[in-house]
Amino acid sequence: MRNYNQELYHPVIHWRDFKLKIFIEGIIVGILSGSVVVAFRFVLEKAETWRTKLLPFLKTQGSFAILLWFGVLISLAFILNFMGKKEQMAGGSGIPQVKGELIGYINMNWLKVLAVKFIGGTLAIGAGLSLGREGPSVQLGAVTAKGLSRFLKRLRIEEKYLITSGASAGLAAAFNAPLAGVIFALEELTKNFSPAVLISAMSASLTADFISQQVFGQKPIFNVSHLMVLPLNQYGYLIGLGIATGILGALFNGALFKSLNLYDRVKLPQVLKLTIPLFMAGILGFILPQILGGGNALVDSLTHENYGIELLLILWLGKFLFTMLSFGSGVPGGIFLPLLVIGALTGDIYGQVLTYLYHFNPQYLQNFTIFAMAAYFTAIVKAPVTGSILITEMTGSFEHLLALITVSMTAYIVSDLLKSAPIYDSLLDRLLNKQLTHKEVSEESPKVITEVSVALGSELEGKSIKDILWPENCLIVSIKRGEKEIIPKGKTKVLAGDFIYVLIDENQVVRAKSRLMKMSEGRE
Template sequence: MVTELERKIKKENIKRLRKKRRREKASSAKKNLERKDTFKYVLLAEGLVVGVATGFLIAFFRMILDYGDKLRNNLIEFASQGLENVIIFFVILAALSLVVTYIVKKEPYCAGSGIPQVKGELKGQIETVWYKLIIAKFVGGVLAIGGGLALGREGPSIQLGAMVGKGFARTTGRLLTEERMLMSCGAGAGLAAAFGAPLAGVIFSLEELHKNFSTEVLLTTMAATVSADFVVRNILGLEPVFDFHITEYLPLANYWMVIVLGVVLGVFGVLYNNTINAMQNLLEKIPFKEGRVGIAFLCVGFLAFTYPIILGSGHELVGEVAMGEMAVITLLIILLSKFAFSTLSFSSGVPGGIFLPLLVLGALTGGTFGKIMSDLFGMNQSLIAAFVVLGMTGCFASIVRAPITGVILITEMTGDFRSLLAISIVSLVAYTVADMLGGVPVYEQLLNRMLKKEIGSNEENQVKRRKVIFEAEIYYGSYMDGEKVEKLNLPSGSLIVSVERDGKELIPYGQTVLYGGDKLSILCDNNDIIDAEEVIEDICKTIFREE
């Protein structure tokens, strides 16, 4: 029998234990809040480290690619001196083809630009080994781009930067949420280092990759992009990627031409993305990867002796087009040839991006349009440079569907803010037209294709289940503006851990009412993050709510 005294003692012990647990919880909560207060400064320092490391890596990458371009030109000159030299040249191309194919087979996620892979990993859809991918992407990218394929260095630079961020997180034992933030800032640093455009790197990371404009991500990415750009400029100098200047600006009375060009570029962007998809389908009918890559390098050999200006990324073409000295027929031939070779090169599945080639295609389209307008309306030839800039911006907006990144990128690269209104208009029109035509953003299209091919129905088993915290914002006028937390139908096992409102943190319950401007911190399984983001997009960010 339990005596009355024993019951009292047990009751007192339970009270003391509960008080102790409450003190422990309060202490733990205080520590978590203190960590949150210092977390953004820790991320800022980590962003600087990732940015510096990315800057050195991309600077070396660019140096090797520049050397590869010079070596390729010397080989073409060597091959033009006799039949034996031609045979040697094609043997070298065959060797490059086999080596690149071997690299892609050993590390499949190094294929293509790398941006879809980064997006997929940030969403928890794929998992990569960071150090293997850095080696494969670096070597494969140098061989493919240096070998003359119409590919760009920017996509690989973004993936390399993301892997630097992941490597730092893994070697220092960071949590998955922090790892993904560092991957985002590393990707932005890669773009900044490749283009010399730190602000564009920040916006690209926020708009295209992280899909979140939180203070932590913004500051971390800015620290990474600025430090990466500083390192690259100290190593490679201050020379811009596109070496031309706008000397005359389009009069406001002729801004109708900007709208027409935007429509043309919107259609062009959808056509380009569809052609990429069709070319990939066509080449996949070849049973061996060696055959697909071999066709691309065979075209390099053919173009080397017939039309060498088409080889490589083509960034030097932009300056030549901006001078306005090429005839319309010449511009059209170069545009069509570059379009065909660019889609073939990328669809072959070798490491290399379409970021810079699509800007070159935009410059050619804008230059051709400007030349036609100049001939029809008697405008000054110096205006063609302005149309080249408009073409690059609109093409980027229609193909990638990241209009803000495009505007900031081109503005930074040209250093000219007087064209900001015109490039904003062409970007908006091109984006809208491409969206109305039902085109899919190129990196979403490539990611979906990669997941269908590489992961398929085994997606759940491919990526180890880990918990991740991501942030979301309640938009004013959305369904959840004024609704209770319990109405937020997140995937099973997901939890809203905090709500930030007017700079203060709230601990939410089912009956907590959410309002526009609230920032949510959501804990979920990494395999559920796609479903969770779809819910957020539908009822937290869509401003047209049904009554």
């Protein structure tokens, strides 16, 4: 027990050594997670290229070849159904599962999730379902890091840093966006700007991006050239775009959950539920192939070609509905890239309406296409900083950061006024309500240390430790204030920006961490 306690308290007692350790481990995570995600991205791109060439070829071969393709799609439904039964935590986006793992609600079988997510995601997205690689990439990076943690026999507090680093590396490798990977880990996954999280996530993200660029080159994901800086006197139009995307983002969230609920209510075997979107992918492949898959090519075409507004409306509605149909089925695949594509279509439509009604200068149409992606992402995910940085890195230009933040914050406020909850938090709640139950409490359970950050205006700020109603069986073992470590006493005051380290029974960590997060963020 003495050695166990020494190991448990080591990260807190030897804080500087621990930060250096997780920095180095972050590099290792970046190499491993980055390699897995780069392989996933490479296979997916090959699959999408193969599908893009195959469908026009099948048209020339007559009805038998087309029927044969539909037979392949139906076979994929059986394969995906089998894989889904083997590992339920590999379904859907993967980001809610990672969030659940980090707060203690979910314990993913890292090896099974890795295998099922990689193969299942390749089959589903490669077949043409309107799903993205980015959510799966985040989960693949996270479970790879968890595997490393289990191999090295790391404690739970250190494992959480490694999982966060792996998720950050996954997004960085998927998008060639290392800064967005770090900010996503801080703003969305942990909601905690901890120096330790920053250090480990940054080292992993940069390493993964280096590996990605070695394979895919140093060019940004979206090939946007000659994007002119929007004049300040045109920023009023950005407010209008932010309002539009905020409303449409709330619509997206509502429709997504209606789609999930509809799939649950339909009394059909699961394999038939999977057949529906795959069969639709086969039909759309011959009549509207632009909306298949993630949609990178569609965004690039929007910035280089002039689509008529009628076609844009058809593409918007088709991509929106097909994304609902695809994601609702529960197959491995995310909404990250599809929602960016829908945002780009929204921006293009908005710009063309301005040009037609107000004779807006058409040389700025591309700006609205790009800005709307960040705004739509923000309205849905509720992560404005991540959205702005992500689009900045994906387009390769920092000249438009002010405009991106302006439209993103407008969309955030509008979606908030419409009471639209962050999509990944809502998906996690839905997952937990459907599949998980709390473990029974055991007085003999092992102990774990968890980190809680104190937000400005929270219930904890300005109070002495003795005056705070802590959850049962919690022991405050340390407070970090900047680079200073404070040994907590009853009279010690808690300040905004503090990081509190709490010792909790492992079987009570879910309930206690939930209560502590509400107290520290002022949500009580």
